[in-house]
Amino acid sequence: xxxxxxxxDRYDPAAVEEKWQRRWRExxxxxxxxxxxxxxxxxxxxxxxPSGRIHMGxxxxxxxxxxxxxxxxxxxxxxxxxxxxxxxxxxxENAAIQHGEPPATWTADNIAHMRRQLERLGLSxxxxxxxATCDRRYYxxxxxxxxxxxxxxxxxxxxxxVNWCGSCGTVLANEQVVDGRCWRCDSVVEQRDLxxxxxxxxxxxxxxxxxxxxxxxxxxxxLTMQRNWIGRSVGAExxxxxxxxxxxxxxxxTRPDTLFGATFVSLAPGHxxxxxxCHGTPAEARLAALRATVARGDAGDDAKEGFATxxxxxxxxxxxxxxxxVANFVLMGYGTGAVMAVPAHDQRDFEFAxxxxxxxxxxxxxxxxxxxxxxxxxAWEGPGRLVGSGDFDGLDDETAKERITQALADCGAGRAAVxxxxxxxxxxxxxxxxxxxxxxxxxxxxxxxxxxEDLPVLLPEAVRLTGAGxxxxxxxESFVETTCxxxxxxARRESDTMDTFVESSWYFLRFVSPWDDRVPFDxxxxxxxxGRRGVDQxxxxxxxxxxxxxxxxxxxxxxxxxGYTELGEPFRNLLTQGMVTKDGAKMSKSKGxxxxxxxxxxxxxxxxxxxxxxxxxxxxRDLDWNDQGVQGMSRFLHxxxxxxxxxxxxxxxxGTPRPPAPAEADDTLHRFTHRTIRRVTVDVAxxxxxxxxxxxxxxxxxxxxxxxxxxxxxxxxxxxxxxLLLIAPFVPHVANELWERTGHATSLEAAGWPTxxxxxxxxxxxxxxxxxxxxxxxxxxxPSGASEADVVAAALGDENVxxxxxxxxxxxxxxxxxxxxxxxxx
Ligand code: ANZ
Ligand code: ZN
Numbered sequence: 136x137x138x139x140x141x142x143x144d145r146y147d148p149a150a151v152e153e154k155w156q157r158r159w160r161e162x163x164x165x166x167x168x169x170x171x172x173x174x175x176x177x178x179x180x181x182x183x184x185p186s187g188r189i190h191m192g193x194x195x196x197x198x199x200x201x202x203x204x205x206x207x208x209x210x211x212x213x214x215x216x217x218x219x220x221x222x223x224x225x226x227x228e229n230a231a232i233q234h235g236e237p238p239a240t241w242t243a244d245n246i247a248h249m250r251r252q253l254e255r256l257g258l259s260x261x262x263x264x265x266x267a268t269c270d271r272r273y274y275x276x277x278x279x280x281x282x283x284x285x286x287x288x289x290x291x292x293x294x295x296x297v298n299w300c301g302s303c304g305t306v307l308a309n310e311q312v313v314d315g316r317c318w319r320c321d322s323v324v325e326q327r328d329l330x331x332x333x334x335x336x337x338x339x340x341x342x343x344x345x346x347x348x349x350x351x352x353x354x355x356x357x358l359t360m361q362r363n364w365i366g367r368s369v370g371a372e373x374x375x376x377x378x379x380x381x382x383x384x385x386x387x388x389t390r391p392d393t394l395f396g397a398t399f400v401s402l403a404p405g406h407x408x409x410x411x412x413c414h415g416t417p418a419e420a421r422l423a424a425l426r427a428t429v430a431r432g433d434a435g436d437d438a439k440e441g442f443a444t445x446x447x448x449x450x451x452x453x454x455x456x457x458x459x460x461v462a463n464f465v466l467m468g469y470g471t472g473a474v475m476a477v478p479a480h481d482q483r484d485f486e487f488a489x490x491x492x493x494x495x496x497x498x499x500x501x502x503x504x505x506x507x508x509x510x511x512x513x514a515w516e517g518p519g520r521l522v523g524s525g526d527f528d529g530l531d532d533e534t535a536k537e538r539i540t541q542a543l544a545d546c547g548a549g550r551a552a553v554x555x556x557x558x559x560x561x562x563x564x565x566x567x568x569x570x571x572x573x574x575x576x577x578x579x580x581x582x583x584x585x586x587x588e589d590l591p592v593l594l595p596e597a598v599r600l601t602g603a604g605x606x607x608x609x610x611x612e613s614f615v616e617t618t619c620x621x622x623x624x625x626a627r628r629e630s631d632t633m634d635t636f637v638e639s640s641w642y643f644l645r646f647v648s649p650w651d652d653r654v655p656f657d658x659x660x661x662x663x664x665x666g667r668r669g670v671d672q673x674x675x676x677x678x679x680x681x682x683x684x685x686x687x688x689x690x691x692x693x694x695x696x697x698g699y700t701e702l703g704e705p706f707r708n709l710l711t712q713g714m715v716t717k718d719g720a721k722m723s724k725s726k727g728x729x730x731x732x733x734x735x736x737x738x739x740x741x742x743x744x745x746x747x748x749x750x751x752x753x754x755x756r757d758l759d760w761n762d763q764g765v766q767g768m769s770r771f772l773h774x775x776x777x778x779x780x781x782x783x784x785x786x787x788x789x790g791t792p793r794p795p796a797p798a799e800a801d802d803t804l805h806r807f808t809h810r811t812i813r814r815v816t817v818d819v820a821x822x823x824x825x826x827x828x829x830x831x832x833x834x835x836x837x838x839x840x841x842x843x844x845x846x847x848x849x850x851x852x853x854x855x856x857x858x859l860l861l862i863a864p865f866v867p868h869v870a871n872e873l874w875e876r877t878g879h880a881t882s883l884e885a886a887g888w889p890t891x892x893x894x895x896x897x898x899x900x901x902x903x904x905x906x907x908x909x910x911x912x913x914x915x916x917x918p919s920g921a922s923e924a925d926v927v928a929a930a931l932g933d934e935n936v937x938x939x940x941x942x943x944x945x946x947x948x949x950x951x952x953x954x955x956x957x958x959x960x961x
Contacts, residue, residue: 146776148740152868156257164884165204165216165259169647169663173213177664178204179643181675181683184221185245185267189252191715191722192676194732195748195758198865199712199825200674201258202749205864206819208259209888215664217646218253218260220246222269223635225303225319228568232602238568239596242269252732256741257868266649268638273645274570275591276655277637280690282573282584283697289335292582296405296467297561299327304602305565306331308634309558310364310682318682326429332572332631333559336689340365340555343688352708354755360680366556371540373475373549375400375448378456384408384448387470387554390480391543392535395524396498397475398488399458400448401441404429405467412444412459425463439464439487451548452525452539462487470554478514479506485514498523499532560686562634567598567607569632577619577626586620592628606630639683640690643670643705656699665702673706674754680711710823713757715748722760730760742866743769749825749865772869775836775858779873782839782855787848789856789879800845802899804838808854809895811835815861816891825865832862857889905930906957907939915956923950930956 159165169175180200183193204216220242227238234241246267253260266273284290298307300317306329311318336343344365347358370389377383384400402409404426413422421442428440441462448457464483465474478488478495488495495508499519506515521527521535530538543549563572571592573585585592595614598607608614609630619626647664648657669691675683684706691705714721717728735744746768752758793805811831818828839854846854855877863870863883874883901919903926904911913933917926927948930936936958943960950956 144780146773146869148742148772148869149737151872152255152257152741155868155871156254159257159259160254160262163263165214166261166263167213167215169657169660171213173211175215175663175666176207176212176672177215177668177670178207178672179217179646179670179674181673181679182219182221182639182642183249184224184226185242185249186226187245187248189249189732191730191732191748191760194256194735194744195715196674196676196712197253197256197258198745198748199710199754199823200672201256201745201867202819202825202864203672203674203823204259205867206888208884209860209863209886210820211887214259215264215646216260217264217266218258218262219264219266219642219646219649220249220268221635221639221642222246222267223274223569223632223638225305225566225568228566228600228607229602231568231600237596238600239269242267242568255736256732256745259867264646264649266642266645268570268635268642269568269594271591271593272652273642273649274594274638276645277570277633277641278573278585278590278592279587279655280641280694280697281633281637282587282590284334284693285574285584287697289338289693290332291335292330292332294328294330295561296326297329297331298324299329300324306561306563308561308636310560310636310685329563331561331563332633333561334637334689336560336686337555337557339689339692340367340557342692343557343685346688346704350704350707350709353706354709354711357677357680357684357709357711361685364557364681364685368554368556370552370554371536371543371549372471372552373543374451374547375457375475376451377459378447378449380446382408384459384473385471386473386475387552388475390477390532390536391539391549392521392527392530392532393477393480393498394450394452394475394539394543395521395527396477396479396496397450397457398478398494398496399460399476401460401462401465401474401476401484401487402444403465403467403472404461404463406461406465406472408459408473409444409461412446413461416445418442418444418461422461425461429463439483439490441487441491443491451543451546458493460487460491460493468558469556479508479511480514480516482514482516496523560634560689562637563631564634565606565631567594567600567632569635570594570638571608571632572629574629575617575619575626576629577622577624579624580619580621580626583619583621583626589620594632606632608632636683636686637690640686641694643673643687644691644694644700644702661700665700667701667703669702669705669707672708672710674710674712676714677711684709710754712754713752715758715760717760719759735765739765739769740772740868742772742869746772746829746866750829751826753824753826771833771836772866775862776869776873778836778840778843779855779859779877782843782851783877785843785848785851786855786877787852789852791849791852793849793853794847797850798845798847800842801847801850804842804846804850804854806895806898807835807838808850808857809891812857812861812889812891813896816888819864828861829865832858835861856886859883860886860889901953903954903956905933905936906955907936908959909957912936912939919953923948926950926956927958930958 178200180196204214208214222242227242230241231238298312300307300322302320302322312324344367368389371391373386375384413419441460444459446459448459476484478484479497480499497506497508500522501519518532521530527535540551573592575583577583598611600607615627617626617628647660651657687705694700720726722729747765751764814831815828818824835858859870859874871883898919900916902914902916905913913936915929917929940960946961947959
C-alpha cells in the first residue's frame with residue numbers, strides 16, 4: 136500500500152474521493168472500446184453547455200446517469216458513458232462583447248473548469264471520448280452532412296418570414312419561440328423577411344410521428360408533446376374559384392362535412408392573394424395595418440380582426456358567391472394560408488362573422504338540438520347530422536367528410552389532404568460563434584457548395600465582436616472573400632452560422648469515435664454501441680421535449696438515409712428528470728437561490744452530494760433542496776463508515792460459506808440481505824426508483840447494526856458486502872474504500888452486482904387468517920409451506936376459532952396456501 140493510500144480511520148470524504156478519482160484516472164477504469172466481453176450498454180446524459188460552472192441540475196442529471204452506468208457495469212455490461220460539450224452558442228459571444236475575451240478562450244476556460252468539477256463528482260465517464268462541438272474536428276462533419284443534405288434537397292434556401300429576436304440579434308426556429316417569446320431571453324419575437332437556410336424536417340413528418348409509437352421507453356408526456364408539435368391533421372384541400380377574374384383560393388380544412396355552411400373565405404394577411412386583391416383599393420391600407428400587428432406579434436389571441444377585400448369567390452358545389460376576407464387569425468405558415476369560414480361550426484369564424492356582420496348557416500344538427508344560425512350564441516363544433524347540405528342531408532358528419540371529399544374530387548375542386556403543423560427548420564443564425572455554413576455565392580454560378588476536400592470551413596478566431604447587428608463574419612473580408620469552386624471567379628462565403636441545435640442533433644453518434652478524422656463514425660464502434668438499438672438510456676430535462684429531442688430524431692433518420700448508420704431512432708429509453716428547486720422555486724441565478732455544487736462537495740463530499748440528489752426524490756419529480764436532507768445523507772455515510780470498521784474484525788474471510796445450521800440471528804440477517812438485494816435490484820434496474828433503493832439499503836445497514844453482536848462472521852460478511860455493492864453506484868468512493876478496508880483483495884467492480892437467493896426470501900413462518908363461514912375468527916402462525924392438515928390443526932388450537940366450530944359439522948376446509956384458511960361448518 137502506498138503511503139498516500141492510507142486514509143485516516145475517521146471518514147474523510149475529501150481524502151477518500153481524491154484517492155479513488157486518482158485511481159480511476161490512472162487506471163483508465165472507464166475507458167472502453169468496442170471489443171471484449173459483455174453486452175454493450177450506452178448511457179448518456181444530455182451534454183452541457185460550457186457556461187462556466189455546473190449547477191445542481193447538472194449534478195442531479197449526471198448522478199442519475201452515473202448510477203445507471205455503474206450499475207450496468209457491475210451487472211457485466213460493457214458500458215459506454217461519454218461526456219462532451221455543447222460548445223457553440225450565444226453566451227460565449229455575449230461575454231466576448233462585454234469583456235473582450237475571444238469566445239474560443241472563454242469557452243476553453245469554462246470547459247477546463249467544468250471538467251474539473253465533473254471529475255470531482257466521481258462520474259464514471261470515458262474521458263478519452265470527450266468532445267467539444269466548437270472543435271473543427273467535430274463541426275467539419277456537420278458541414279459535410281449539410282452538404283449531403285444540400286445535394287439531396289434536404290437543405291435549401293428561401294426567403295421567408297422568420298422569427299427575429301431583437302435582443303439576441305438573430306433568427307429563431309419555430310421550436311425556439313415559446314408563447315411568442317424567445318426561448319433564451321424571453322423578449323417578444325418579431326417577424327422579419329430574410330433569406331435563410333432550412334432543413335427539410337417536414338419530409339420526415341410522417342415517420343417522426345409514426346415512430347413515436349415505437350418509443351415504449353419514453354415518457355408519455357414527451358410523446359404527446361411531440362405528437363402535438365408535429366400536429367398531423369387529416370382533411371381536404373378545397374378550391375374556391377375567384378369570381379370575375381382568373382385564379383382560385385385553395386383552403387385546407389379538417390371539416391369538409393361543413394362545406395355547405397361556408398359563408399365566406401378568409402386569407403392570412405401574409406397570403407400573396409391578399410396583396411393582389413387589395414392592390415389599388417381602399418383595402419390596401421387596412422392590409423398594411425393588419426400585417427404590421429401580426430408582424431409585431433401583438434395580434435391578440437382573442438381579438439378576431441379583419442376586413443373585406445371586396446373580391447369574391449364561388450362555392451365549389453353550390454356556386455354561391457362568397458366574400459373574400461382577410462383575417463388576423465389565419466396563419467400563413469399553416470395549411471394553405473386560407474380557410475373556408477364556417478361560422479356556425481367554428482368558433483373563430485363565428486366571432487369574426489359577428490364582428491363583420493356575415494351570415495351564419497347551420498349545416499350540422501346535433502342529436503338533441505335544434506340549432507338556429509340567427510339565435511345561436513356560439514359555434515357548434517361537435518358531431519351531428521347534415522342539414523342544408525343538398526344531397527348530403529341526413530348523413531352523419533364522419534360519413535359526410537368522405538362523401539363530400541369524393542364529390543369534390545370528382546369535379547376537380549378538391550382532394551383528401553393531410554396537413555402538418557411542423558415547419559421546416561430554419562438553421563441560419565446571424566451570429567459568430569457557430570459552425571460556418573459551407574457554401575459560397577458566386578455572381579455567375581449562384582450558390583455553390585464548398586468542395587468536400589476543403590472542409591472544414593474554419594471559423595476564423597480573430598473577429599472583432601461589437602454587438603452591432605448583422606452577422607459578424609460578414610465584416611471579415613479575409614473570411615468572406617473567396618473564389619468560386621465552379622468557375623474560379625470571385626465569390627463570397629456565407630457569413631451566417633448554423634443553429635447550435637444542429638450540433639446537438641448528432642453528438643451521441645460521434646461519441647462512438649470522436650478521434651476519427653477519416654470517417655464520422657467508425658463502423659465497428661458504431662454497430663457495437665448503437666447498432667439498430669440506439670442509446671440505451673438517455674437522461675435530460677423535459678425542456679427539450681420538442682426542440683432537441685425532435686431534431687435529434689430527424690437527424691438520426693437523415694443520417695440513416697444517407698447511409699451512415701442503420702439506426703432509425705436515437706434514444707431507446709428516455710428519462711426526463713425533474714428540476715432542482717429551493718423553497719418551491721426553480722434554482723436560478725436570477726432568483727438568487729442557487730446552491731453551489733462546489734460548496735457542497737467541499738463541505739460534505741461528492742458522495743453526500745450524489746446521495747442527496749438521488750435520495751430526496753424520484754428522478755422524474757422535482758427535487759426540493761433541503762439542508763437537513765444533505766446533513767442526513769452525510770450522517771448516514773459516517774454511520775456506514777463506522778459500522779464497517781466496527782464489524783471488520785468479526786467478518787469472515789470473503790467468500791466464506793454460511794454455516795450448515797445457522798443460528799436464528801444469522802438467518803434473520805441472511806434473509807434481510809437477500810430481500811434487500813431483490814428490492815434494490817428491481818428499483819435500480821427496472822424502475823429507476825433510486826430513492827426507494829437507497830431507503831432499502833439504509834434499512835439493511837440498520838439490520839447489520841442490530842445483528843452485529845449476534846450474527847456469525849459469515850452472515851455479517853454477506854450482509855456488509857451486499858451493502859457495499861448495492862450502494863456503490865450511488866456513492867462509489869466510500870463504497871470502494873470500505874470494500875478495500877474490509878479485507879477484499881480484488882476490486883468491488885470485479886465482484887459484480889449481487890444476486891439474491893429465492894430460497895432466502897421465503898418467510899420461515901407466516902400468519903394465516905382463519906375464517907369460519909366466511910368471517911375471520913382468528914389468526915395462526917404456521918411454518919410457511921405447512922400442509923393443510925397442519926394449518927387446520929393449528930387453527931383448531933385457537934380458542935376463538937374452536938368456539939365457532941364446536942358442536943357443528945365440518946363441511947369443507949379450504950386453504951389458500953400462505954394466505955387464508957376457510958372452514959365451512961353447519
Ligand atoms: C373549415 C372548418 C369548419 C374548420 C369547421 C374547422 C371547423 P387543425 O385541426 O389545427 O389542423 N385552418 C386551416 N388553415 C388555417 C390557417 N392557416 N390558419 C388558421 N386556421 C386554419 O385545424 C384545421 C382547421 O383550422 C381547418 O378546418 C380550418 O378551419 C382552420 F366547422 O375549415 B376548418
Ligand atoms: Zn462561379
